[in-house]
Amino acid sequence: MKQETKCIQAGYEPKNGESRMIPIIQSTTFKYDTSEDMGKLFDLEAEGYFYTRLQNPTNDMVAAKLTALEGGTAGMLTSSGQAANFFSVFNLASNGDHVIASSAIYGGTFNLFNVTMRRMGVDFTFVEPDCSDEELEAAFKPNTKAVFGETIANPALSVFDIERFAKAAHAHGVPLIVDNTFATPVNCRPFEWGADIVTHSTTKYLDGHDATVGGAVIDSGKFDWMAHADKFPGLCTPDESYHGITYAEKFGNEKAFITKATAQLMRDLGSIPSPMNCFMLNLGIESLAVRMQRHCENAQKVAEFLQAQPEVSYVTYPGLPGDKYYELAQKYMPNGTCGVISFGVNGGRKAAEEFMKHLKVAMIATHVADAHTCVLHPASATHRQLTDEELNACGVKPDMIRLSVGIENVDDIIDDLKQALSHVK
């Protein structure tokens, strides 16, 4: 099946007389005939459901659809993108371990790594996505357990050279984790370029309608855990909380990572989305391919419009010829990148605020990557906890406006920008 078809059909195949849409199994618990049946689930000896804090059938149908879209072997949904990124890293690295991350990542992820996970004893080295081979090489330590980056960074809009970072990670015997939120599996499939684990904030294009917060973790099934058993004792040595099973042996490379994340992290941290939210996420994914095409078409026209305006000091969009990341975008996302553009207006921070005040179609919202056109001033919103130095390190200029181009008629969006720009002349 092609991506457009998978968006509609993957993950759930109704049998004769069953509901056409995925059923919403809004139940915390599941009934069994004997305690022995139930015991087998607790021992991971049988597959099935017993409590929705760990797993739910509706959630798993939608996870299966996303797994098919990414070309992976196993996947899970989480209650937010933050939870997904936390799970993806903490499933591999704990107290005393080290992780390399691109410095051009979402502000919330940067804070999760740099503050909260450091407090848990995980050390991070941040490298610029365009660092030299020597700088990347120097970042690895004996206790490095993973490398992390974003396909298209939010909000820096730099394109991550997945193939290059995957090669470096694999040379050191560790997996590459890629947050594919902005590109979506319609425009980029990181597994095809060597990534091992993909994460998503499904809150963005996948849901697409400002309706549900959520996340996903998907495994390519390609990383050979037992070949690097000394680095990954959590996957390659017995888990005493499950009668001594070894995930990598019992579940193989295809399922070990997600089974461990479910059995340990979901069990203990409980970041599960509600079945109702997963049902709504599935509705969003059904139209993902069509929406992404429209987002990219609209954003391309808006970026070209902005570039031609004298009031605009710069435009960053990886789909624009001449953009620093145009070539990488052509390589990884030949059919389009995303709907998000960033730009500055002459007059800096103050002019940016004045311009935004006059917008009517584009709404000021702490959101991005959905059907509605919206704008945000990252330095005074999502990234306000970062210092100017940290802002620059993750590619956010203090005067930068992040414009998320929706799927409205593009003429209405451009007219709105035109009239708002007239106020900063």
Ligand SMILES: *Cc1c(COP(=O)(O)O)cnc(C)c1O
């Ligand atoms: C929004 C976002 C996140 C965090 O996701 P939430 O669903 O808001 O928790 C992580 N990564 C990227 C790239 C994002 O855009």
